[in-house]
Amino acid sequence: MNDPVLSLSGITKTYNTGQPNEIAVLRGASLDLARGEVVGLVAPSGAGKSTLLHIAGLLDTADAGEVSIAGEALGGKSDRRRTILRRQEIGFVYQFHHLLPEFTALENISLPMLANGTAKDAAETRALQLLASVGVESRAHHRPAALSGGEQQRVAFCRAMANGPKLLLADEPTGNLDPGTSDTVFGALMTLVRETGLSALIATHNLELAARMDRRVRLDGGALVPL
Known part of the structure; x- marks a missing residue:
């Protein structure tokens, strides 16, 4: 097998809250995510899934593990x-979409590419292509406040894909939407992921959405186990 796009090996993370007892959030969590694979991460609030995603995305560091x-x-x-x-x-x-309110949908998607050295025309062309792929190209020149919740989140998906990453990490990407919109938006995300051959680790409370992924894991006592 080729090298996995993401490999977590023996990840541990403990928080010292100032209380007598430390909180061990992750205890030897391990996972290999293959190229093109979509894995659902299922866990209740407070179980450590956001911590795991932050470590996987290099936004935080583990106490131990690789x-x-x-x-x-x-x-x-x-x-x-x-x-x-x-x-x-x-x-x-x-x-939550975290789009910059003063910029249009097109500009929000273009900014990561511009920061990465892409020429403006090329960045805008790709941004429009991404918006078209999730069905919101007609909203390209609207600012976030003028978009519906589902449109905002689809723009956020496009922004995440802007620089052509190998790995997508999503933390409850439809958790702020009503069930009908959630289903539509999740479908748009899965289409985008499949068309690009991206690998994705998606945290969700929604077992119906998780069932649409290639496999599922859950956090149990700080470790990852198959669901």
Whole structure:
């Protein structure tokens, strides 16, 4: 098998809250995510799934264990190298869209590409293609406040895909939407992921959505186990 796009090996994370007892959130969590694979991460609030996603996305560091992206182990790597990998290889989607309110949908998607050195015309062309792929190209020149919740989240998906990452990490990406909109928006996300051959780790409370992924894992006592 080729190197997994994401490999988590023995990840541990403990928080010291100032109380007598520390909180061990992750205890030896391990996972290999193959190229093109979509895995659902199922866990209740407070179980540590956001912590796991932040460590997988190089936004946080583990107390122990190793994170590898596309075969490159990140333990001991410089902050600069981690930042480059995060910018080029990883896309993030959160429950709330976090779009910049002063910019249009087109501009929100173009900004990560411009920051990565893409020419403006090329960035805008790709942004429009991404918007078309999720059915909201007609909203390209609207700011987030003028978009519905489902449209906002689809724009956020496009922004996450802007730089052509290998890995998508999504934390309850439809958790802020009503059931009907959630189903439609999740379908748009899955279409985008499948068309690009992306690997994705998607945290969700929704077991029906999780059932549409290739496989599912859950956090149990700080470890990842098949569901």
